[in-house]
Amino acid sequence: MEAADIAFVVICAAMVMLMTPGLAFFYGGMIRVKSALNMLMMCFIATGISSVLWVLYGFTIAFGDSVNGEGNDFIGNFDYLGFSGLADLTVEGSDAILTFAVFQLMFAVLTPALISGALADRVKFSAWAVFIALWVTIVYFPVAHWVWGENGWIAGLEMDGNSVIDFAGGTAVHINAGVAALAAVLVIGKRIGFKKDPMRPHNLPMVLLGAALLWFGWFGFNAGSELAANGTTALMALNTMVATGTAVLGWLVYERIRHGAYTTLGAASGAIAGLVAITPSGANVNPLGALLIGLVAGVVCAWAVSLKYKLGYDDSLDVVGVHLFGGIVGTLLVGFLAVDEAGEWAGGFSQFALQAIAAGAVMAYSFVVTWILAKIIASTMGFRATEEEETGGLDLAYHAETGYDFSQAGSGTTPGSTVPSTADKAAGDKKVDA
Amino acid sequence: MEAADIAFVVICAAMVMLMTPGLAFFYGGMIRVKSALNMLMMCFIATGISSVLWVLYGFTIAFGDSVNGEGNDFIGNFDYLGFSGLADLTVEGSDAILTFAVFQLMFAVLTPALISGALADRVKFSAWAVFIALWVTIVYFPVAHWVWGENGWIAGLEMDGNSVIDFAGGTAVHINAGVAALAAVLVIGKRIGFKKDPMRPHNLPMVLLGAALLWFGWFGFNAGSELAANGTTALMALNTMVATGTAVLGWLVYERIRHGAYTTLGAASGAIAGLVAITPSGANVNPLGALLIGLVAGVVCAWAVSLKYKLGYDDSLDVVGVHLFGGIVGTLLVGFLAVDEAGEWAGGFSQFALQAIAAGAVMAYSFVVTWILAKIIASTMGFRATEEEETGGLDLAYHAETGYDFSQAGSGTTPGSTVPSTADKAAGDKKVDA
Amino acid sequence: MEAADIAFVVICAAMVMLMTPGLAFFYGGMIRVKSALNMLMMCFIATGISSVLWVLYGFTIAFGDSVNGEGNDFIGNFDYLGFSGLADLTVEGSDAILTFAVFQLMFAVLTPALISGALADRVKFSAWAVFIALWVTIVYFPVAHWVWGENGWIAGLEMDGNSVIDFAGGTAVHINAGVAALAAVLVIGKRIGFKKDPMRPHNLPMVLLGAALLWFGWFGFNAGSELAANGTTALMALNTMVATGTAVLGWLVYERIRHGAYTTLGAASGAIAGLVAITPSGANVNPLGALLIGLVAGVVCAWAVSLKYKLGYDDSLDVVGVHLFGGIVGTLLVGFLAVDEAGEWAGGFSQFALQAIAAGAVMAYSFVVTWILAKIIASTMGFRATEEEETGGLDLAYHAETGYDFSQAGSGTTPGSTVPSTADKAAGDKKVDA
Amino acid sequence: MKLIVAVIKPHRLDEVKEALQAFGVHGLTVTEASGYGRQRGHTEVYRGAEYTVDLVPKIRIEILVEDDDADQLLDVVVKAARTGKIGDGKVWSLPVETAIRVRTGERGPDAL
Amino acid sequence: MKLIVAVIKPHRLDEVKEALQAFGVHGLTVTEASGYGRQRGHTEVYRGAEYTVDLVPKIRIEILVEDDDADQLLDVVVKAARTGKIGDGKVWSLPVETAIRVRTGERGPDAL
Amino acid sequence: MKLIVAVIKPHRLDEVKEALQAFGVHGLTVTEASGYGRQRGHTEVYRGAEYTVDLVPKIRIEILVEDDDADQLLDVVVKAARTGKIGDGKVWSLPVETAIRVRTGERGPDAL
């Protein structure tokens, strides 16, 4: 691998890493203050769990065959369990594999974290940890293989000489996470007070901070997916920016007409919707196409976030509305808007059909498997927080912490705390019930 | 274009993208809490608007002639309306153009956003959107052409074999935005309570966050402007850091002597002042010169922010004091401090004269055109919020939102909200008056 | 230097720059609200001071001999005072030196800032500024030379053909700062109310934001230390991620068992502990080794942060617990876990002994010199804030500011402020006592 | 006139507000408070230091009422605020000497 | 002694404070509050869900005064707080039994 | 019954709470407040504009007590809150007509 490309992809990997905290802030700011830390933690724990599993078996399930060509339609081979052999830098091409491994790891961290927004504010922290460990194992790693693996069946689909277009993860990441979110909330049920109590974002600047970090990192996500720095990379970066721009405008205008205000939350949400939609498509459309994809995504997602009230599923932070719908918009529209290397129109029915098949397959698999998984967790260890924990706030219930203490009071804390006990007592003294 | 340079510039573009949210936080933290979201939105909307216009006609006005050499002194040609032809990756050099286009787009987003700080806390959101759409069209795109375009008249100026030095945008970006800010506030007038009511920053850590993101992104802005990775790039990066360092110290020491305290806001402001001043000059001075430029910028800007009280114009967040003065300091000082490639002194009177002409021309054009533009908006759709909106806060008035809700109250919101209505009513139900 | 490597290292430098603000937020969020700005300022001031000193004499002390080979075991030569000659881009290799200079400058900014967390909440701002100016001069610059300088004595150590492994700064940065923190707090003493008053973090999302920015920047810190983009770079990036992952898990599990909760602060602290430990070691272990180093660091540091209560030194934000212990874990463990280029085990007793010598030497030197330095400052200008300043909060005492003003009150400020006086009075009117 | 002060659980505010409206009271003033009492607080953990926080969030409501309504109103508030669990709070009434509506200067019952 | 409590619009605090100073009162205690009353609240929109927020920000002031000054002071406060628009708030007075300055232990009028 | 209200320096809250517990009082309600009085405020500086902030943070405590305990309790609070420096605050007591425990409906002394 060229030094320039390693440099590019390693830095893109760091940028994509920043997306998970970005997502945590994006989500965390939307949550009521009493459970905001729990929301952040749902995202952060994904980093730990996916990183470990990636080394142990995740990489080899998803991309084992990208190294040596052996594997099947559904999963990679198991040659690289524990990353065995991958630190041998004297092997030709090992730099490329390691670079790819660190870049793709960030996707494996982000994808399960995306789901957390739907389940927010009502699940047991320990159940969530178990859920994502299992989910990446049986859903994400295989699906990543299907779409991007050397022998993945979706990667291999062909129709009239066309192949599925999913440049940076419309199906494997966004549709996958979005539909999993839907399946999971159908199992775990609604928050107490859904549609009755107000659930106002506790910190909108934090939401915008999250959106900004996501946006920044998304350049790494999208442009970095070329795994090299060239004209396609630049086109993808440009399209990523302009699609996001129209998506912001689209969402805001929809909101102004429909609800009478240009909201900050709408602007942030529109940006994410645009970024989601341009993810699969941005390397295969021209900038005017990108403008259109962004616009459609902004409007469609602005509409889709109200569905939960109409249909009655409680997707707390609209993972379905933004990621599933945004992902579908991008994945399908590129079927019509695709251009080839020379900028000539290359879309059409067969491309569209391919896109629809890919999207449908991921949706079906992810929905069914996630639903079963959630059911199993719900009926064994239990998925939901107790009513008391949910009402009192998950931060105290699971993390024994309070997010903020702005009291100007002398000792800087909510008056009434007593001195720290320095943990000289029996271990295992349970503070919380996670 | 070399892969290394594409990699470098694409990542720099992403870093510059992050500057606009950075600016939003820098500004937003300084605003009173009741209008903080509006401040953020003034910056975010610039992203949407400039991105769309860039694709439609902005790029071709500013840089159309950089592609095929035709164009005139004042604007580029119109060959690339709608980015036509620019997604053809088989054309030699298309990678360079796309890379340049995405990098320069970020400048076109940031520059109008800079102005927002001056108008903060009192303008109609819709008027602001219209204003920046027009402003980038008739001010920014042409001026960018003058300074950086293949045939731009400022780029073409010569005197004694010297040309104007504006490496990364002292004139086109900072002086331009700073003087436009001045023109606009002269038209729209002062905030209610200016010089009477206290207008304390609502969130200083947010100001520092913004400064930090700006600082980080500025490496992309400054070093990326070389459009390649080489010794000049490294020199620019180094000078960017050290000039910022002395500017922080300069501002803090000035404040300590003059006002008796080292303030956090001063440190953040000093950093921005230093970054502004090193923007045009950093590739053409040695590190000692950079230290000096930073120091002068820190002190001058610390002094200049008080001018508004003395002269009586209400530049809410000191865009004039920081960007106009900082830009002038950097643009003029490099006239004396310039060194050539070999590190030999290359400044002097003719270089200084060139710098002054460039700065003066941009100031004159931007001031006059912006003033007329603001007048037209003020006398047609109206530029100011109503008194009630301004006193009650622009967040509720235009965005139907509240920035924070830290209430530990059971339902996590300010007590007293009622259940969400799921928008099943007549569309266009106006919540706000933007 | 290759363009790809310049591109890589310059961007890594910007990423490392972001770590200092990241650290400021990480620390600032943990502090009681009344001194949070002071914490941020302790970090920000480091940027100004170290940048200036770096240009004046820091670079040449640390790395003067890396340019022309002359120098001694303990410090570099003085050929580059004031960076003389370093802006001459026509000299072959000047690009490499400038690139190296800007990258290493960021380390010289971050390292003293790390110490601030230990002294937080009780020292005079002016004394802190003087302290770090002296500390970088007599501790950091020389130690950087020892470890990374062309002729540094630690870099030159050999045993059985092995050399000390400190890829990105386990000894020079983390052990150095951690032990200096310990020495300094032993001199300045405990905060008023230590072990008695609750000192709860005022803003945990800010702590996580800081951790996220640190984590992101750390990829630049660690991978960038290769000063090139190649297989080692990729391995380091991958190991950085996975070690951090296990460290998060390690800390959380320790906390759950020992204290009964998975805390957000624990997750953030675990991440930093993992990053610290992988810093010296990440380029010389395979991913399974990285998982192990992270896990051990997470658990050891989670335990080590309680030591201050048992032993009675007041290390406010656990610089000793996290950076000293984390640094030691990484520096020593790599002695056993090291692999060579081919991925073969290369650790063992002699490697471990080398590691221990390096760590011990830095600890001894840094502890003694810092202790003397702190004593001198304490007995001349005074190091501590007065009791009144400490109780009332350092933000007002030194910075004449209040961090937050969320009052929805009409004028957006804490009711009771009076109109701004526009500084038309006698200069030097002392607001604060820094 | 009387001033009725109620310190209640935060999530009961909506119920209390609705009950008051139903009763015909159309104004009240709310402040955020913390209460210490029989209801136990909780423990927080920060880097191994365990803090006992014994103040729990409460909402404090003030309602000016005419003398005749006071007793009934007390019952309305108590009923609406009750969950039956420890920490439900207290309600008390104080005698008021004068009450004025700032806008008009009206005094006594007319001020409400 | 009396305790005068005023619930006013936040941006009138400075005027009230100045009027009190002019009157010779040199101490007061302020808390942030929210009020519910005739003044209508506003609607907020979050991702298509519209919330009606009917509590508006108010400032609550407490002033201890000697009996003789109480009546006059009520007028001073009412006048300074008035804007004439709905939501200007209420002022009321309560009888105080004892008042003590913590620093010195002085009681009654001397405590002020 | 009486209501004792104390406005004190924030960092004395713990002492007051402990003193009250020792005395046998097991409940109180706390709000954050700002006070204006003899204690001078401070000056803040934002980009060259100097603001005088004359409100200082205080803690406001309310304690319901039986009539007989009121006097003694006043002393307990005053003593625990005292630092001897300006700004120590005020304590006052008000007559209470009724007090009810929400959970049980108990009235009077039983409500405490």
Ligand SMILES: Nc1ncnc2c1ncn2[C@@H]1O[C@H](COP(=O)(O)OP(=O)(O)O)[C@@H](O)[C@H]1O
């Ligand atoms: N003596 C008191 N004076 C003032 N407020 C009190 C008093 N006792 C209790 N409270 C308030 O009432 C709340 C509930 O009291 P608590 O003893 O916890 O439960 P309950 O009222 O159900 O017995 C407390 O949190 C506090 O705010």
Ligand SMILES: Nc1ncnc2c1ncn2[C@@H]1O[C@H](COP(=O)(O)OP(=O)(O)O)[C@@H](O)[C@H]1O
């Ligand atoms: N009965 C009441 N008890 C306590 N506070 C009240 C009462 N009625 C009104 N208030 C307070 O006075 C404020 C103003 O009252 P409102 O009815 O809106 O306007 P106005 O006093 O001008 O008629 C309210 O926001 C509330 O804080």
Ligand SMILES: Nc1ncnc2c1ncn2[C@@H]1O[C@H](COP(=O)(O)OP(=O)(O)O)[C@@H](O)[C@H]1O
């Ligand atoms: N007349 C008053 N009414 C209500 N509160 C008061 C009054 N005077 C003082 N206070 C409160 O008491 C606090 C301390 O008063 P101050 O005059 O500063 O000091 P001291 O009580 O020690 O003389 C003030 O900050 C304010 O909260």
